[in-house]
Amino acid sequence: MKPAETPARTDYEAVIGLEVHVELRTESKMFCSCSARFGADPNSQVCPVCLGLPGSLPVINRRAVEFGIRAGLALHCEIAPETRFDRKNYFYPDLPKGYQISQYQHPLGRGGGLQVPVDGRVLRVGIRRLHLEEDTGKSIHGGVPGLVTTDPRYSLVDFNRSGVPLMEIVSEPDLRTPAEAVAYLRELRTVLLYTGISDVRMEEGSMRVDVNVSVRPRGQAELGALVEIKNLNSFRSVERALAFDIDRQVELIAGGEPVPRETRHYDEERQITFSSRGKEEAHDYRYFPDPDLVAVTISRDWVAEVARNLPELPDARRRRYAEGFGLPAADVEVLVASPALAAFFDATVAGYPNPRTVANWVLGDLMRLLNAEGLDPAESPLPPEHLASLLKLLDQGTISGRQAKEVLEESFRTGKAPAEVVRARDMVQITDPGQLAPVVDRVVAEHPEVVEQIRGGKQQAMGFLVGQVMKRTRGQANPQVVNRLLREKILN
Amino acid sequence: MTDLLLRPAHELAGLLATREIRAGELVRALLDRIESLDPRVRAYLTVDGDGALEQAREADRRLAGGEGPGPLCGVPVAIKDNICTAGLRTTCGSRILEHWVPPYDATVVARLRQAGAVIIGKTNLDEFAMGSSTENSAFGPSRNPWDLERVPGGSSGGSAAAVAAGLAPLALGSDTGGSVRQPAAFCGIVGLKPTYGRVSRYGLVAFASSLDQIGPMTGTVADCALLLEAIAGFDPRDSTSVDVAAGGFRAALDGRVKGLRVGLPRSYFAEDFGDEVSRAVLGASRLLAGMGVEVEVTDLPHTPYALDAYYIIAPAEASSNLARYDGIRYGHRAEEPQGLADLYGRTRARGFGPEVKRRIMLGTYALSSGYYEAYYLKAQQVRTLVKGDFDAAWRKFDVLLTPTSPVTAFRLGERTEDPLAMYLADVCTIPVNLAGLPAISVPAGFDAAGLPIGLQVIGRPFDEATVLKVAHAFERATGYHLRRPPLALAAAARAGGAGSAPAGGGPAGRGPGTGEGGR
Structure with missing residues (x-):
């Protein structure tokens, strides 16, 4: 050629x-x-x-x-x-x-x-x-x-x-x-x-x-x-x-x-x-x-009568997503190209009206799970309502982002509602400072050299200590609370 | 009592219903008669002896049981061999379908079975119903029972000959340009082409789809009405069948013709009404006038163009309808084909007879790019004009009377060398198909040679009732239907039927009273 x-x-x-x-x-x-x-x-x-x-x-x-x-x-x-x-x-x-x-x-x-x-x-x-x-x-x-x-x-x-x-x-x-x-x-x-x-x-x-x-x-x-x-x-x-x-x-x-x-x-x-x-x-x-x-x-x-029963067509949907929701062009195209995926997206937005967040989850984690199973969005074992309620749990701070991903996977696998998964796995996030303080104290005591680095101005090292606390709480600690407690302990 | 096999079907149905006769004995007698007489008449291509006896046993069971045996229970019916019968070969009179056995029943056959009728066999026809004499049958011509040296007409010549010779009390034909009416006229029986859309075409092997219609062929008008009632009516399998009430045809045979207006379209008659056939029809009109019918001569100005239009439209449709006989899925296939084109070419060259090939060529030409407008489209315009003539006539008349055929039965071989002369045999019947109208042929006397003459009664769309009414009144007044071919009477006598001649039968001469139809 x-x-x-x-x-x-x-x-x-x-x-x-x-x-x-x-x-x-x-x-x-x-x-x-x-x-x-x-x-x-x-x-x-x-x-x-x-x-x-x-x-x-x-x-x-x-x-x-x-x-x-x-x-x-x-x-x-x-x-x-x-x-x-x-x-x-x-x-x-x-x-x-x-x-x-x-x-x-x-x-x-x-x-x-x-x-x-x-x-x-x-x-x-x-x-x-x-x-x-x-x-x-x-x-x-x-x-x-x-x-x-x-x-x-x-x-x-x-x-x-x-x-x-x-x-x-x-x-x-x-x-x-x-x-x-x-x-x-x-x-x-x-x-x-x-x-x-x-x-x-x-x-x-x-x-x-x-x-x-x-x-x-x-x-x-x-x-x-x-x-x-x-x-x-x-x-x-x-x-x-x-x-x-x-x-x-x-x-x-x-x-x-x-x-x-x-x-x-x-x-x-x-x-x-x-x-x-x-x-x-x-x-x-x-x-x-x-x-x-x-x-x-x-x-x-x-x-x-046929016209009345005609669904929203790609052109109109494209405009709604781009102009109405402000989704990035690439996301719009992926969603519009698949009526089933777009329908899933719309149904999720109906229960959790933050289209950009929904788009991230649908096009990211959900697509990955669907592709791994070779499933069409219409066949998703996780219904849109479950994704919406998962995102609400995340918003309310009931679970962390990392927990949310785990819950998504389990809900997808078992078809159970996210709230049920959270309850069953005792996954509720720990936000009580009284419960977290002893763990924070222990981590600070075990890593004096990191504490010194932070005090010397190396703020990035804080992430390591947060990670240690998360690990010890099996991810259940609320990272924001842990961060605040560590900051108080080290810098005060 | 006259010979059972020469009695009208409605009488047989009555005798069966009252258990005075058994379907089994009737069918056995008929099979015997076919065996003795049909080698000379050659009305049948296939006789389903075992199947008919089995159906007769079933009919006798139904009749004995008494629960809704059906109006034709135990009455034998012959079926033209272009109408599909499940499990019984359907050849269309063609080599190409010589051994083809349909897996399904045509709607009319299913309805006949429903009515209790016994399918006795399949009758001869011009190949794919293309012809006016049965001489185009791949399996040899049928003979006219009135004169075995003459043709029975066509294409439903086998059915006409069977009914005339007492080889079937009832028969079905199909009529594309006169194929029910013209052989009915030639054989001295009754034949009706219903309104296009009145009878389902599902299972009728198509010749020209916009013209084809299945019709009853019977000994009397009452039988014709009876058989029409059994087969008529809307069929969801045929998009061109029409959803109008179909029934009450027998009830219309009340003789009340007084005040009906009858037209005699001049162009259907010979110059000055001078020939025997024209005189017979004119005589018929006078007889009806004597019964209080108003008769008037009229004009259908586009009639002269009908034949030409027909010989464009019918072959055009045929060229497409017959494309399926390609040797691939069923039917005759050429031996040892050298590639696809050779398979098609040799299969069709050997499978089709000359008349079928002629029409396929005509039709293919008429539909070809560059000729379509000049031929096919123009012919359709003529068709509209022909129909318009009739529409105008219905404002003045209830029915029109014409000869069914300008001539009586001709000799075998007389017209085979001249296709155009053969085509002219249908000149009086073709306009009716183009316009989709109902028309009947009813016996109207005999010519000097003793051959039957047919009177055609044409009616308004879906007004078979009036057509039958007029035909019935005429039949009752003349009694021509009571005369049977000598060969049929002799066979009846040989069979030792209790009587010889049917009541009221006798020499010609019980004419319409005008003396014109008679000798």
Whole structure:
């Protein structure tokens, strides 16, 4: 790969648009009542409809349409008052009807947009259209061990995925760099995560990305030849494939050669794109309205109801955290990126209204514990109320900061309320000077040389003596009280 | 008592309900008749003898038990072989599905079972219902029981021939451009295409989804109403089925036609109404006028364009609907494929017959980028105009009367070399499918060669009741339905049925009183 600073590179501009497919997390499939769950045994979630058997007919999953409306609203799209389904005709073994039911002429949503934070600025990326369709089955080529045949001459098809609801989101060509493309994908992913309509996991295929990229000399209004890149399995692949192909196109143009309009595939291992010329170029999908389905009317009331139930979206949350709570930008991003973590944070703040302290604890100790167990914030065995009450105990001086960390760990492990842990472990802080004075006296007597250093002006040495007292009280002493007692004893 | 197998289904249902006959003996008699007669008629592709006897035993149990046996309990029904029957092969008259056994019942079949009917077998058809003579069946044509050298019509020719020959008291067909009505006319029986959306298409192997509709094929109008009641009604599995009340069709057969307004659309008739078929229909209108019906000639100006629009829309939908027969999951698959394209190519080249291929090519072309607007979209606009003609007509008329087919049954092979001549066989029925209307074909006499003529009664959307009412009044006044093909009567006589000819049967001549339909 060439460095981005190649002189030729800066004279050109890439124009990038993204097509993102997202599997919807509905109970059942798009056009039948089979389960849409991921990961079941091959061909165990199938019926005449999603197998495309002769005579079977599709019926629209209303929930999928609702999910589409939800996503459309979150992406500020105009929701069509009436939407229709079309047939996209092509032959492939994992497409059981020989056509895919999709939306062509009358998509569910149009004309939306997304505010994307990139390098400290906000880029507005247009959403051209959003539509619903059905997923295909999954082809498995070559001899895969454990399947019905390992004969490499056979391909196998798993139709569990056939008919799973898919949403396609097509951006305007508003992106100029691989970094912008990835920033857009991240933000899109976060927004969709917030709406709860999809797992948006690229590794499980519930989010799939195709990129369209063309290159033109900087300052030219006319677009270059469009190249589509497929088979991108991660944000990193998107970034690398784009970087590679932009350089490739720049070199072609700079060398006076035309860029062919084509579809390319990304080779993850070699980190290059390669042409997948042939059939795909010749495709005429012969779209026409699916006569088996009737138009779906989407009333204003339905849209309003979906809008009412829409959660706070990343953009608004980001503003609330930064401007309302004054959280540092880095903390804001970590919290906003995970709806579950942000929800935990918000719930804790509700019980202990000091957002900065809560952010420190959530992003520090709690995250560490969650990560160690491989748990999602939503699965935290320690509920937000417990964290709030722990922070209150700390505030009230009932326990020390160090004790608080221990209590957090135990509460996390056992699910017990912090107050209960404190009681059970007899952990209540010692603040009574009468109880602490004998310990202080003993420590002072045992370390005359340190006492001398302090008297000589070396204040830092005080910490050592405080530590000794804490150790002897098994951390139960209140450090402020110990400090005061030591100071009185040594300096008076 | 006349031969059991030539009696109307509603009478059989009555005899079964009162336990005067047993379903077992009825089904056995029918199987015997099929065995003796069907080698000549070739109405059936599959006869489910064991299954039918088992269903008959179950029906007799239900009838003996008396608890809600269902209105068709023990009555045999033949099913066109493009309607799915669980466990019973469904070929669509095609090599590509020659051995395909559906794992599920079509909604209409499930409803028939619910009503107690006995599924006797699957009837022949033009491949994927594409044709007007059954000559496009991969398994050979069926014959017209009135003249074995002639076609029974199509595509539901097997069902029509079975009912006419006494090989099934009831049958289901499917009608995309006339495939129930035209063979009903050719075979001298009753065939109804219900309103689009009236009967569920779930389990009907699609030819042209926006036009297909399953319909009853029976010996009498009363049987037609009975069978329609059993199969009609909203089905959540078919998004195009309509949730309106479906029933009371038998109750509509009350003979009260006085005051109904009837239109005769000029463009459906030959010039000057000069041919036998036109004269028979005109005669029918005069007969009805004598019963107090108001008859008036009218115009449906866009009718001449309907055939052209149909031959864009139907093949376009078919080209997509038939894409699934690719040899991957079921059906015929080419041997030793050299890659995917070869597998597809050879599977479909061998699996489909010439007419199916012709329509796939036509439809693929019509939907192709650059032609879509000029063909498919334009055809849909014509369709809207055709429908508009009917909408206008319903402001003046309750039903329209036309010939079902401009001609009577033609000879086998007569039109196979000329697809366009074959397409013209459906010129009177196609506009009805484009507009989604209900229409019936009812026997209206015989031509000089003694071949049946069909009268088509077209009605308003979801007004099957009036269509059936008019057809029934006409049937009762003429008695054409009582005449059976000589071959059926002979078979009945051979079987030693207590009587020979059905009551009221007899030579032609009990015409509509005008003398025009008769000879």
